[in-house]
Amino acid sequence: MVHTADEYDIRVELHYGDFTALVYEFPSLSWIAETEDEARAGMRQLLTEIIQEMLVSGEAIPAPGALLAR
Numbered sequence: 025m026v027h028t029a030d031e032y033d034i035r036v037e038l039h040y041g042d043f044t045a046l047v048y049e050f051p052s053l054s055w056i057a058e059t060e061d062e063a064r065a066g067m068r069q070l071l072t073e074i075i076q077e078m079l080v081s082g083e084a085i086p087a088p089g090a091l092l093a094r
Contacts, residue, residue, distance in 0.1 A: 026075075026079065026085070027075065027085055027086075027087065027088055028072070028075070029068045029069075029071035029072045029075060030068070031088040032047050032049060032050075032071060032088045032089075033047070033048065033088070033089060034046070034047055034064050034067050034068065034071075035047070035048070036060045036063050036064055042056050042057065042058065043056070043057050043058070043059060043060045043062070043063035044056050044063060045057070045063040045064055045066060045067035046067075047067065047071065048089055049086035049087070049088060049089060050071065050074065050086065053067070053070060053071070053074065054067075055067040055070055
């Protein structure tokens with residue numbers, strides 16, 4: 025099954041005046057922006073690119089946590 029960026033829970037935290045978006049399943053990724061919406065959108069775009077790269081290289085894509093909890 026191919027997962028999309030929209031399936032992952034993007035957590036946004038405020039750090040030192042900037043918003044940082046994080047995704048549990050991809051601990052090495054983060055996106056910093058001036059607003060919460062920009063952080064979330066940036067992370068969603070980054071996830072889309074990373075998932076595409078993983079597909080091309082044949083890497084296993086982590087299942088979204090919401091799917092694991094079912």
